[in-house]
Amino acid sequence: MPEKPFIVRVKRQQRPDENVRWEEFEILYRPHLNIITCLRDIAERPFTRAGRESTPVSYEANCLEEVCGACAMLINGEPRQACSALVDDLEKPIRLEPLTKFPLVRDLVVDRSVMFENLKRTKCWIPIDGTYDLGEGPRMAPARQEVGYPLSRCITCGNCLEICPKVNEHSNFVGAAIVSQVRLFNMHPTGAMHAADRLEALMGPGGIEDCDNAQNCVKVCPKGIPLTESLAAVNGQVLVHAAKTWFRGRD
Amino acid sequence: MSQPRIIIVGGGLAGLMATIRVAELGVPVDLFSIVPVKRSHSVCAQGGINAAKNLKGEGDSTWKHFDDTIYGGDFLANQPLVKGMCEAAPAIIDLLDRMGVMFNRTPEGLLDFRRFGGTLFHRTAFAGATTGQQLLYALDEQVRRFESEDKVRKFEGWTFLSAVIDDGGISRGICAMNLKTMEVRTFPADAAIYCTGGIGAVFGRSTNSVVCTGSAQSALFQQGAYYANGEFIQVHPTAIPGEDKCRLMSESARGEGGRVWVPKQPGDKRRGKDIPEAERFYFLEEWYPKYGNLVPRDVATRAIHKVVFEMKLGLAGDPAVYLDVSHIPSDVLDRKLEGILEIYEKFVGVDPRKEPMKVFPAMHYTMGGLWVDNENQATNVPGIYAAGECEYQYHGANRLGANSLVSCIYGGGLAGPAAARYSRNLDKSVDSTPASVFERERVRQQDITDQLLHQQGSENPITIWRELGDVMTENVTVIRYNAALTKTLAKIDELEARFKKINLQDRTQWANQTLNFARELGNMLVLARAITMGALERNETRGAHYKPEFPDRDDKKWLKTTKASYLAGRIKLEYEPVDTSLLPLRERKYTATK
Numbered sequence: 013m014p015e016k017p018f019i020v021r022v023k024r025q026q027r028p029d030e031n032v033r034w035e036e037f038e039i040l041y042r043p044h045l046n047i048i049t050c051l052r053d054i055a056e057r058p059f060t061r062a063g064r065e066s067t068p069v070s071y072e073a074n075c076l077e078e079v080c081g082a083c084a085m086l087i088n089g090e091p092r093q094a095c096s097a098l099v100d101d102l103e104k105p106i107r108l109e110p111l112t113k114f115p116l117v118r119d120l121v122v123d124r125s126v127m128f129e130n131l132k133r134t135k136c137w138i139p140i141d142g143t144y145d146l147g148e149g150p151r152m153a154p155a156r157q158e159v160g161y162p163l164s165r166c167i168t169c170g171n172c173l174e175i176c177p178k179v180n181e182h183s184n185f186v187g188a189a190i191v192s193q194v195r196l197f198n199m200h201p202t203g204a205m206h207a208a209d210r211l212e213a214l215m216g217p218g219g220i221e222d223c224d225n226a227q228n229c230v231k232v233c234p235k236g237i238p239l240t241e242s243l244a245a246v247n248g249q250v251l252v253h254a255a256k257t258w259f260r261g262r263d
Numbered sequence: 264m265s266q267p268r269i270i271i272v273g274g275g276l277a278g279l280m281a282t283i284r285v286a287e288l289g290v291p292v293d294l295f296s297i298v299p300v301k302r303s304h305s306v307c308a309q310g311g312i313n314a315a316k317n318l319k320g321e322g323d324s325t326w327k328h329f330d331d332t333i334y335g336g337d338f339l340a341n342q343p344l345v346k347g348m349c350e351a352a353p354a355i356i357d358l359l360d361r362m363g364v365m366f367n368r369t370p371e372g373l374l375d376f377r378r379f380g381g382t383l384f385h386r387t388a389f390a391g392a393t394t395g396q397q398l399l400y401a402l403d404e405q406v407r408r409f410e411s412e413d414k415v416r417k418f419e420g421w422t423f424l425s426a427v428i429d430d431g432g433i434s435r436g437i438c439a440m441n442l443k444t445m446e447v448r449t450f451p452a453d454a455a456i457y458c459t460g461g462i463g464a465v466f467g468r469s470t471n472s473v474v475c476t477g478s479a480q481s482a483l484f485q486q487g488a489y490y491a492n493g494e495f496i497q498v499h500p501t502a503i504p505g506e507d508k509c510r511l512m513s514e515s516a517r518g519e520g521g522r523v524w525v526p527k528q529p530g531d532k533r534r535g536k537d538i539p540e541a542e543r544f545y546f547l548e549e550w551y552p553k554y555g556n557l558v559p560r561d562v563a564t565r566a567i568h569k570v571v572f573e574m575k576l577g578l579a580g581d582p583a584v585y586l587d588v589s590h591i592p593s594d595v596l597d598r599k600l601e602g603i604l605e606i607y608e609k610f611v612g613v614d615p616r617k618e619p620m621k622v623f624p625a626m627h628y629t630m631g632g633l634w635v636d637n638e639n640q641a642t643n644v645p646g647i648y649a650a651g652e653c654e655y656q657y658h659g660a661n662r663l664g665a666n667s668l669v670s671c672i673y674g675g676g677l678a679g680p681a682a683a684r685y686s687r688n689l690d691k692s693v694d695s696t697p698a699s700v701f702e703r704e705r706v707r708q709q710d711i712t713d714q715l716l717h718q719q720g721s722e723n724p725i726t727i728w729r730e731l732g733d734v735m736t737e738n739v740t741v742i743r744y745n746a747a748l749t750k751t752l753a754k755i756d757e758l759e760a761r762f763k764k765i766n767l768q769d770r771t772q773w774a775n776q777t778l779n780f781a782r783e784l785g786n787m788l789v790l791a792r793a794i795t796m797g798a799l800e801r802n803e804t805r806g807a808h809y810k811p812e813f814p815d816r817d818d819k820k821w822l823k824t825t826k827a828s829y830l831a832g833r834i835k836l837e838y839e840p841v842d843t844s845l846l847p848l849r850e851r852k853y854t855a856t857k
Contacts, residue, residue: 027773044610048507055777056725058768067769068777072298074472076508077606079396080302095507096609117443118774125419128299132411137404138363143283143676149360151372158598161365161391164400165602168301200363 015041019061019105020050022069028116036061036105047087047094047108048073069108071120078234081167084174085110085120091171091232111174124170130186131168134213136193138203150201163196163242165235172229172239184218188229191220192242198249211246211253220247265694266291267686270437270452272423272479274300276395276668277651277675278458279402284679285456286406286414290686293450294406295418295439297474301403304460304472305671308395309603310379310515311387312359312668314352318373323384325349330846332666335381335559336630336659337806337816337851339492339824341637341842344656348673355672356388362401366390367599377599378518381559381663383856392513392602398668418450422779423479426455426486426647427704434646435696438704440712442779445772447709449701451693453686456640456648456678457483458671462629465787465794466740467732469626470502470511480633480653481786484793488642489634490827491655493790494797497662497807498740499627500563501586501620503611509625510610512586513603514664516620517556519595521588523547523563524619525576535578535585535619546570551853558853561661561807564624568741571623578621587619626740628667630658630807631794634826637842639681640674648682650674655824660806715781716772720764724781727758727765731784731791739795743810748799755792762788793827793834800836801825806851818848 017038025032038061039050055068073083076095083094086109088102099106114122140146152160166189173179173187194210197203214220223243230239269285271278274296285292296303315328328349333340360366360374366388367375376385390397409415420442427436427449436451459479463471484490501516501523502509517523524543531538547566548555558566567584571577578584588596588604593616596604607615633642633649635656640648650671657670686692734754738747762785769777803817804810823838849857 026771042506044506046505046507046610052507052725056723056729065768067771070774070776074298074302074474075304075307076473076505077307077510078609079306079393079602079606080298080304080472082298082302098610098612121774125299128301128407131404132407135408135411137408138361138401139408140358140361140405143287143358145354145357146361148357149362152368153372154368154370157365157368161367161397164365164390164397165393167306167396168299197363202361203363 017041018099021105021107022119023109024069024119025116026118035066043100045099047097047099047106048076048083050099050106051094069120070118079167081169084169084171086112091174093169093234096234111170113174113179114170124168127168127170127173127187127189130190131193134186134190134194135206135209136190136197138197138200139206140202152201156199160196160199162237163192166192166237167235169234171232171234175228175232177226177228178222178224183222185222186214186218188239188243191223191246192237192239195242195246207249208253211250214246214250215254220250223247265692267453267683268293268451268693269682269686270295270450270455271458272437272455273303273458273460273651273653275303275305275458275460275651276399276402276671278456279399279406280672280675281456281458281650281679282415283402283405283409284676285683286409288680288683290683292415293418293452294415295421295423295437297420297422297442299419300406300417301400303399304475305399306396307470307472307511308668309392309511309513310518311377311389311394311665312356312398313379313386313663313665314356314388314669315349315384315386316353316356316374316376318376319385321384323386325352327384328352328386331382332663333659333846334849334851334857335663336661338659338822338843338848339495339805339841340657340659342845343842344637346845348657348670351673352669355669359398359401362405364390364397364401377515378557379664380514380517380557380563383554387515387518387665389515389599392515392600395668423459423482424708424782425482425704426644427701428486428644429696429700432487432645434644435693435700438708440779443774445775445778447705447712449705451696451701453689453693454646454648454682456650456682457633457653458649458651458675459653461652462790463626464728464783465731465791466626466735467729468505468507468509468736470499470509476783476787477790478783478786481790483633483642483644483647484827485789485829486644487829488644488647490631490793491634492631492797492825493629493794493827494801494825495630495660495807496626496740496794497560497628497630498564498624499560500567500624501622502625502627503607504623504625505610510606511627512607512620512622514560516586516588516600516603519588519599520591521556521586523556523584523586525570525578525584529575530580532579535587536589536617544576553856554853559661559663561809562853564741565809567624583621583623585619586622588615589617589619624741626736628652628662630660630662631655631797640678641681646685648678650678660808711782712778715765715767715778716770718766720766722761722765724765724767724777724784727761728784728787731755731758731787735791739798741809743798743808745799745812748795751795752792752799755788755795759788789829796834796836797825797827816851
């Protein structure tokens with residue numbers, strides 16, 4: 013039995029300084045559609061449901077298999093990846109909006125560069141001496157790898173910032189994703205040698221203290237990263253580090 | 264002498280490795296990427312990276328890795344650089360390990376290795392089933408560190424339009440477009456390294472990411488760079504077909520013991536898990552007892568086509584076969600394959616730990632690409648280098664699984680220092696290039712953009728793209744007939760004519776994605792033609808290039824590299840000999856040990 017067409021409502025904004033408008037598009041139902049296919053259908057025939065000529069919707073997307081992080085948006089009000097949002101599972105009409113915690117570019121495109129800047133500020137890397145051959149890396153127990161690997165699957169999508177009540181106009185909280193990366197680098201045998209630098213970057217405004225433990229982040233992480241564990245672990249590291257620094261004084 | 268300047272276009276594995284090597288030499292880098300580099304297509308690589316570290320007591324060696332690679336590529340690759348890559352691979356793994364990649368470990372804390380296609384050794388290091396993502400992140404982090412030290416400037420959200428080439432035919436920089444403001448601008452550089460990845464979009468739906476259009480390679484081709492072996496296209500045997508893309512189910516599933524089968528009974532309507540063992544046809548294991556499910560991709564793909572289209576044994580009559588890991592213990596699956604099983608579960612809604620997966624071949628990789636020399640990744644245009652999937656050097660007529668990551672990192676690692684050396688030895692640096700050279704290119708590119716924005720046509724770019732993808736997938740992938748290839752060229756003529764009449768339906772000058780896509784589409788059409796012409800001309804079967812009318816490899820006539828060139832709108836094919844100085848030619852067959 014052929015299914016009926018369904019409706020997708022898209023929040024449109026041509027430029028950051030222009031008015032918001034909602035547009036409704038009718039999409040021909042096929043099994044296994046995802047939101048990306050809907051947006052492509054619109055681009056191929058950019059007419060609203062009322063028959064008015066519109067423009068293709070701007071959106072970000074790349075890998076389409078939920079591993080690049082590009083296509084995060086609000087789908088029926090929830091932050092998630094458009095590629096893995098299947099039409100069959102969504103309540104209709106489907107509502108698409110851009111993430112709200114990042115500067116808007118156009119339509120569903122936002123600028124998430126603040127996340128990459130914060131990875132820089134928190135020195136989320138292993139400071140190797142150079143790319144020349146220095147032999148093997150440090151050995152690692154499989155049990156430790158099994159803790160680290162899930163953390164290293166963070167796709168920087170921004171869902172955890174979007175849902176976090178502490179990410180708002182009054183706070184610069186870096187968000188769970190960044191804190192979890194700090195945990196990852198601090199647990200690596202080489203990264204641990206420079207843990208203090210990362211912890212210091214998380215002290216003060218916008219740092220770990222800004223987290224008020226709402227625990228929403230972990231629920232919207234598409235990769236199932238144990239973000240609340242990371243927040244707790246790094247919070248502990250920061251407290252210990254602060255205490256040590258205080259006792260050590262100016263040595 | 265002033266400090267040289269180097270531009271790198273593309274921030275996947277090859278581009279990031281090149282960036283790191285150049286920055287390490289103290290030469291500043293401007294790194295251009297359409298997407299934030301951390302979102303590059305390298306994230307999609309799943310199964311692992313090859314290096315003959317011989318940690319399993321099997322007697323593996325870099326020479327055997329080299330032999331497997333050349334043999335797997337049906338002797339079409341020039342041999343010396345492939346040997347160099349295989350010799351460098353163990354140190355590349357060590358470097359990645361030092362960078363903090365969360366590779367899977369053995370109980371002793373050493374790197375674990377798994378098996379992959381086209382070899383009998385455990386040679387593939389892996390981080391779950393998201394190895395590409397893990398490697399990309401490690402390099403991304405190193406580049407971010409250089410960025411924080413002001414040694415690298417990133418231009419994310421810019422797309423490459425063309426090279427700036429002076430009157431002496433020397434590359435002097437690039438022309439790029441900002442994807443937010445749509446500004447067209449030129450950037451000077453003494454050398455540029457292109458690491459612009461795959462061309463999946465030419466085939467419509469592939470396993471590639473959205474940005475893998477081949478647009479940059481095509482633009483360079485149209486400006487005088489040779490495009491080599493374009494006809495060699497890898498179709499991966501196991502992907503989930505989808506309307507937006509085909510999602511890869513990594514070869515590592517078979518490396519960990521996954522089996523490919525169909526019910527013996529044609530059109531069997533039972534669920535896969537309900538079909539008893541005795542009624543299953545494990546065709547790869549039966550036809551290739553030595554390599555079994557781990558034959559190279561071209562071999563597995565043709566076998567699936569045979570089972571589905573000739574023997575009519577596709578699942579319930581559909582073009583699909585089972586890839587089955589349900590006999591492997593769940594904890595092993597979760598530790599080693601979680602990344603891909605999660606993809607299957609999310610996109611298909613079935614748990615592959617309990618039921619076999621339904622898969623079918625999909626376009627995956629181009630062995631062909633920009634022609635580069637046998638030494639340092641230099642193209643034929645002075646000042647232009649290429650590394651990664653966008654060049655042709657390492658995989659011959661068929662790439663072995665888990666060799667792409669190593670070729671990206673090796674090639675990027677060669678190209679960086681080579682471009683720096685070239686820049687330092689230039690007689691005249693880019694500072695002496697007249698401004699008019701840059702302005703000329705900028706105006707040329709702005710005119711193309713303005714034309715597209717203003718023309719009032721009737722054609723939609725996505726419709727043209729879908730038609731291109733359909734005809735290329737049907738005629739220029741697994742099985743190639745000359746009559747169908749000729750028809751494909753006629754279809755490309757038609758699409759090019761229609762392309763001249765496209766209507767963007769978005770004439771704004773802000774984040775106009777349709778404009779960018781239309782520009783890419785124009786370049787895709789040119790590349791599609793070069794690929795199809797190469798396929799039509801090559802009357803033999805070699806690696807991934809299979810012509811039933813010419814079923815054998817023909818070394819006498821075709822042991823040569825295809826070099827396509829472009830002049831005034833016409834594509835010309837010429838050929839050059841393959842360097843086979845290290846390994847003797849042998850018949851390639853996987854029915855027995857080679």
